[in-house]
Amino acid sequence: MDADFSAGLAQCERTTFVTAHAAFGYLADRYGLTQASVSGIDPESEPSPAELAAVKQIVQETGTTTIFTEELVSPKTAEALAAETGATTAVLNPLESAPESGDYAEAMSVNLQALRTALACE
Numbered sequence: 001m002d003a004d005f006s007a008g009l010a011q012c013e014r015t016t017f018v019t020a021h022a023a024f025g026y027l028a029d030r031y032g033l034t035q036a037s038v039s040g041i042d043p044e045s046e047p048s049p050a051e052l053a054a055v056k057q058i059v060q061e062t063g064t065t066t067i068f069t070e071e072l073v074s075p076k077t078a079e080a081l082a083a084e085t086g087a088t089t090a091v092l093n094p095l096e097s098a099p100e101s102g103d104y105a106e107a108m109s110v111n112l113q114a115l116r117t118a119l120a121c122e
Contacts, residue, residue, distance in 0.1 A: 013120035016062040023094035066118035068092035
């Protein structure tokens, strides 16, 4: 899995990805990426207007095309941010619970493909 992520994320147009909450810090650090999150560590907290403005600026400055949501958290704020910036939304699974289908490796493979698409990787 590590080799797949290393190779799959080695040559990307962008290195910043935006998530609904900061669940992917270890992944970002390991593969040389930067995570920006809408609501910080707590997925249930509502971001302040200043926090939303800061993330919106990151989206615009980095050319982010995808705002990642999660299966277990309401996507409303992320969807509103995507609508404001012209981005789309996609699911990135933090694996806080068992995947809806398949196993851990399959869920991580789906995550890798979603990241590769969002970051425009070769």
